[in-house]
Amino acid sequence: MTEQEKIALIEETLDLDEGTLTADTVLDDVDEYDSMAKLSLIVMMDDEFGKKLTGDVIKGFKTVGDILAEME
Amino acid sequence: MKSIIDLTDKRILIIGASSGIGKQCAITLSQVGAKVILAARREDKLREVLELLEGDGHGIKAMDVQDTENIEKCVKEIINEFGALDGMVYSAGVGTAIPLLQTKPEKIKQVFDINFFGFTEAVRQICRRGRYNPGMRIVGISSVASIRGDKSKTAYSSSKSAMDSAIRCIAREMADKDICINSVAPSMTATELYDRYIEKYGEDSDTNQDLLKRQYLGIAKTDDIANAVAFLLSPAARFITGITLPVDGGLTTC
Numbered sequence: 004m005t006e007q008e009k010i011a012l013i014e015e016t017l018d019l020d021e022g023t024l025t026a027d028t029v030l031d032d033v034d035e036y037d038s039m040a041k042l043s044l045i046v047m048m049d050d051e052f053g054k055k056l057t058g059d060v061i062k063g064f065k066t067v068g069d070i071l072a073e074m075e
Numbered sequence: 076m077k078s079i080i081d082l083t084d085k086r087i088l089i090i091g092a093s094s095g096i097g098k099q100c101a102i103t104l105s106q107v108g109a110k111v112i113l114a115a116r117r118e119d120k121l122r123e124v125l126e127l128l129e130g131d132g133h134g135i136k137a138m139d140v141q142d143t144e145n146i147e148k149c150v151k152e153i154i155n156e157f158g159a160l161d162g163m164v165y166s167a168g169v170g171t172a173i174p175l176l177q178t179k180p181e182k183i184k185q186v187f188d189i190n191f192f193g194f195t196e197a198v199r200q201i202c203r204r205g206r207y208n209p210g211m212r213i214v215g216i217s218s219v220a221s222i223r224g225d226k227s228k229t230a231y232s233s234s235k236s237a238m239d240s241a242i243r244c245i246a247r248e249m250a251d252k253d254i255c256i257n258s259v260a261p262s263m264t265a266t267e268l269y270d271r272y273i274e275k276y277g278e279d280s281d282t283n284q285d286l287l288k289r290q291y292l293g294i295a296k297t298d299d300i301a302n303a304v305a306f307l308l309s310p311a312a313r314f315i316t317g318i319t320l321p322v323d324g325g326l327t328t329c
Contacts, residue, residue: 018176038282042227043174045275050177058275 009074013067016040016047026068048073080309083108084132085161086208087308088153090140090197093120095266096216097166098127099297100304104164105129107305112157114138114149115167140167140193150200159208160201162308165194166216170268172227183230190234195241198256202249209253212308215242216300217258219323235260239319246317255316259303262323264295292324 004012010024017033017040030036041061048054052074064070087104091097093115101111105128113121114136121135134157138149154160168190173182194215201207220228221235239258246256263269263286276282287293303322306312321327 016177039174039226042172043177046173046177058277058280062277 004074006071009071010067012047012051012074013044013070016043024067026066026071028067030064030066030069044070078107079311080107080305082162082305082309085109085308086112086157086159087162087164088112088114088160088201089164089166090114090138090193091165091167091216092124093117095166095268096261096264096297096300097164098124099301100164100166102127102129103298103301103305104308105133107309109162109308110157112136112153114153140197141188143188143192143196146193146196147200150197150206154206159206160211161208162212162214163197163201164214164216164304164308165197167193168216169231170218171231173230174227175229178229183233186230186234187237190231191237191241194238198241198245202245202252202254207252207254210310210313211254212312213245213254213256214304214307215239215256215258216304217260217319219260219262219321219326221260221319222327242319243317250316255313257307257312257315257317258319259300259307260319260321260323260327261295261300262290262321262326264297264300266297269294289329290324290326291329295322295324 011021014021014024017035019035045056048056054073082104087109089097089101089111092101092113101113101124104111110132111128112134113124115121116137116139118135118137125133125135136149136153140146169186171186198213215238217238218235220232221239242256242258249256300322303320307315
């Protein structure tokens with residue numbers, strides 16, 4: 004999966020318009036990045052990458068790039 | 076002195092007995108005299124629980140409720156080995172949190188397979204002639220989620236509501252057979268599920284603190300739930316059928 008495809012998957016997961024995010028986007032600047040969005044990321048990472056994200060890992064996400072780093 | 080909750084020599088099948096509330100039900104029911112048959116997927120875990128039981132005459136049976144077509148075979152083998160049942164506790168379940176936009180039909184089905192279809196199939200199988208003794212009592216482990224809406228709980232809450240709804244129907248249909256059926260609806264209970272919840276949200280998180288405000292008696296212990304189950308299985312509860320009993324530290328009063 005290319006970086007652009009991963010960003011598109013994050014946008015879909017957070018129900019954002021295509022092209023809203025870049026790797027440098029600061030998550031605190033995204034209004035939609037709330038507790039449900041974080042839960043959505045947990046479900047997506049489990050479904051798509053077989054990874055179990057803990058609360059601590061989620062708390063460590065500052066930018067979209069941090070999420071991308073976990074999408075392997 | 077006579078004990079109100081006395082299950083001496085009552086044969087009780089507990090499905091989902093390897094951990095959490097089901098495990099505690101096994102221990103508690105053995106303490107009030109029941110002979111329990113522990114059922115769950117993992118036989119090694121069941122053997123560990125078996126060591127914790129009081130009295131003798133208990134047994135174990137490997138059973139995967141997700142494989143609903145296999146439940147009939149398992150129930151037949153249990154009846155052949157241990158005899159007709161006086162009660163059953165259905166504690167198998169999955170507690171999932173999935174936001175609506177990710178709640179695809181297959182995810183709902185996965186939850187329903189264990190929380191609902193496994194339950195109704197197990198009940199269906201033990202309610203056949205020769206598989207139960209007069210006065211059999213059944214308890215499903217439901218949840219306060221059955222009557223409360225919450226974010227990300229579409230699949231889970233629906234499955235528990237389905238269980239409670241089925242119980243009301245089964246209670247009426249089976250009354251002539253002298254079978255009673257109820258559920259208990261726990262709120263957050265100190266099990267592995269709660270450990271995972273804390274791991275996910277953190278103890279000091281707003282989510283957990285909000286929960287503790289609403290569930291104002293604190294987090295339930297598994298004994299709190301097992302004690303209610305023991306009562307509903309006992310002859311002392313003979314006039315109670317078709318209900319869902321909240322065991323929720325006050326949550327549903329808020």
